[in-house]
Amino acid sequence: MTETELRVDLAACYRLVASFGWDDLVFTHISARVPGDAHHFLINPYGMLFDEITASSLVKVDANGEKVGPSPHPINPAGFVIHSAIHAARSDVGCVLHLHTPAGVAVSAQKRGLLPISQQATVALASLGYHDYEGIALRDDEKPRLVADLGQSTCLILRNHGLLTVGATMADAFLAMFNLQRACEVQILAGGGGAELLSVDPRIVAGVRANVQAVMKGLGGALAWPALLRRLDRLDPSYRT
Numbered sequence: 001m002t003e004t005e006l007r008v009d010l011a012a013c014y015r016l017v018a019s020f021g022w023d024d025l026v027f028t029h030i031s032a033r034v035p036g037d038a039h040h041f042l043i044n045p046y047g048m049l050f051d052e053i054t055a056s057s058l059v060k061v062d063a064n065g066e067k068v069g070p071s072p073h074p075i076n077p078a079g080f081v082i083h084s085a086i087h088a089a090r091s092d093v094g095c096v097l098h099l100h101t102p103a104g105v106a107v108s109a110q111k112r113g114l115l116p117i118s119q120q121a122t123v124a125l126a127s128l129g130y131h132d133y134e135g136i137a138l139r140d141d142e143k144p145r146l147v148a149d150l151g152q153s154t155c156l157i158l159r160n161h162g163l164l165t166v167g168a169t170m171a172d173a174f175l176a177m178f179n180l181q182r183a184c185e186v187q188i189l190a191g192g193g194g195a196e197l198l199s200v201d202p203r204i205v206a207g208v209r210a211n212v213q214a215v216m217k218g219l220g221g222a223l224a225w226p227a228l229l230r231r232l233d234r235l236d237p238s239y240r241t
Helices: 003-019 077-089 102-108 119-125 140-150 170-192 202-206 208-216 225-235
Strands: 029-033 041-043 059-061 095-099 128-131 155-158 162-167
Touching: 003 029, 003 041, 003 095, 003 170, 003 225, 029 077, 041 077, 077 095, 077 140, 095 170, 102 155, 102 162, 102 170, 119 170, 119 202, 119 208, 128 140, 162 170, 170 225, 202 208
Parallel strands: 128 155
Antiparallel strands: 029 041, 029 095, 041 059, 095 162, 155 162
16 A cells, blocks of 8 residues: 555544544544555644544654654644554554544443443454553653553553554554444443343353454455445545545
């Protein structure tokens, strides 16, 4: 994938997050590793709403958070601390997606975390870590703990904070977030009913990873991503500019 193609995919991801109502004004971030050996990354211009972001407005930064090439836009330092830590530690990760959705933050504040009470939750639990809240992520000394808590997982619940997913591609990270977010929504709705919650048998949870591979036909997020782009193109193709 070229940088131009990556910019389109990342801009699309921002627009999709906005279209699903997962954005938090100008806060939270999605980053993408630029192809090549320069260790450059694309991230959102700080101050833009997610439904304003276009391929050309994305900011390219180096491993130290310094802008590469001309851009009139600043970046959020808290966003770069989280994303740079993961990109530096996980060479398999092409995209990092971090959100503050109400359902995600609500589950992150629950002592037991994500419960195995839905099909979506069982999928997320197959590759999920937790990171304790240390305040707004501005300090480099938090990076090793964040990386250790993520480990080789795809999903991370940031306690009292929100959700994070990673993927080799934009499509993979987005699909993981869609599933994790849906699992959190279901948990909050189920808990609000006041009835005793029914958990999935642990033996079923243990076999989920193999089942997901079969259902996804080995395509991962690429199974749904083209359809999502078609939806965006019907709504507003300006993200491509």
